[in-house]
Amino acid sequence: MADDVFILGRRCLNALEHFGEAMMLLARIFRAFPMIVRSFRLIFNQMMEIGIRSLPLVFITSVFTGAVTAWQAEYQMKEYVPMIFLGTGVSKAVFIELGPALTALVVAGRVGSSIAAELGTMQVTEQIDALETLAIDPVRFLALPRFVAGLIMLPILVIFADFFAMAGAVVVATQLLSITTATFWEGVKIFFHVLDVMAGLVKAVAFGGIIAFMGCYFGFTTRGGAEGVGKSTIKAVVFSSVLILITDYLIATLLFRV
Amino acid sequence: MIDIVHVKKSFHGVQVLGDVNLRIKRGQATVIIGRSGCGKSVLLKHIIGLLRPDSGEINIDGHDITSFSKRELFELRKRFGMLFQGAALFDSMSVGENVGLGLREHTDLTDVEIAAKVRQRLKEVGLPGIEEKRVAELSGGMKKRVGLARALAMDPDFVLFDEPTTGLDPIMADTINELICALNRKTSETIIVVTHDIVSAYKIGDHIAMLYEGQIIFNGTPEETKHTENPIVRQFITGSSEGPIQAL
Ligand SMILES: Nc1ncnc2c1ncn2[C@@H]1O[C@H](COP(=O)(O)OP(=O)(O)OP(=O)(O)O)[C@@H](O)[C@H]1O
């Protein structure tokens, strides 16, 4: 019994310590922000890596998300709801929720893991130490570009995802569900609010930050060779996915007050 | 001048540095010898501020760096060059980018000027024209030499070499030793070299210091080292399994 309490206590302390360390890294990243101008080339490289190279994955994910949303919506609505509202339902779901959340989750799998693995390998092979000996701050040189690129590229990916998903939905609606293109777009337009799309993009900025930051944090704190790199990679993906879902909820409660 | 005073360091309760005292005068080359795992690499990392001692002082030109802030450390490190035991090259960059990184980040030199300096450094370590190669394409010994070129790129005042000649063929090892001696003679840099190679130690060192059981137990010129009565040092330099040091 006493042992259990002891172990629980130590777990809590550990978690607190991690949280503290993470906050310190975040503070150091923000303090490095004035160096953005000087790090433009590094940021650009990361934007390519995080953004452009994720496009094929985002394309596949969102086309099918849009397609299945249209299909399922039709199944639920037929006989109760006029089909003009199909476009409304699908577009709302995509812009507010599916576009940002699903994009973030698949990008967390692709980019979060690769950041953690890359920085983790650099940590265990002393490359991070080597940067320090060259008087280069690893936070500025490695974390800042990835973080900024995450903030910028996730919303851009989400805009693409929104387009792809709507395209997928239109194809399913018009080709398989015998709804006319005009009816579909009419439905999209009736209740269209710019706020919906903006809310999705605000979420995307937060998700981009979370993905890059978790990758950097678990990368920098990697210990113990190849095994440690593997563990960091898993943690980066798991923690960013969970944080994305929690943040999604929190932002929704803030932006959509009744 | 580097002055290490009563430095202690433990990892997870295991003491690695017990009470290290060592003074290295400006422009001198000191070779640190000692058994594998005795803490030589750890000591080097203390001198450049990658590790902080549990207690004790590390004075560089009269300033105790153990109380330095991150920013002060970065300023100081611009005057340092370090070669890691495992070279620690950036494998996402080409060889040329590795060597030129410090220049690119800390100087206003143009790309052309940086390329010229990089070419010169690589030539000095016997690897002309490999700027475009990826790090993964290099042999172990080539990595070491690229690491050496990177450490020297910024013309540092202090250079720390962790086993610069390990893994090189004897001829290349001697070439690198010559290069290190030349640094010392021409530009009077302060040099610390960790090595297991006694021949290199005699050649490079103004002083040879031996780290044993967490302390510097001997510090003398190569001549003094050759004729020392200290049984531990004698056993080490003659490479004998018989003596006060237990091999196993
Ligand atoms: N970051 C660290 N965490 C925990 N223990 C460490 C760490 N770095 C070094 N050690 C321990 O400190 C001791 C000394 O290591 P060090 O690398 O300095 O040896 P060395 O003298 O350089 O050996 P070699 O000649 O084989 O390179 C070893 O027992 C090692 O396990």
Ligand SMILES: [Mg+2]
């Ligand atoms: Mg070592």
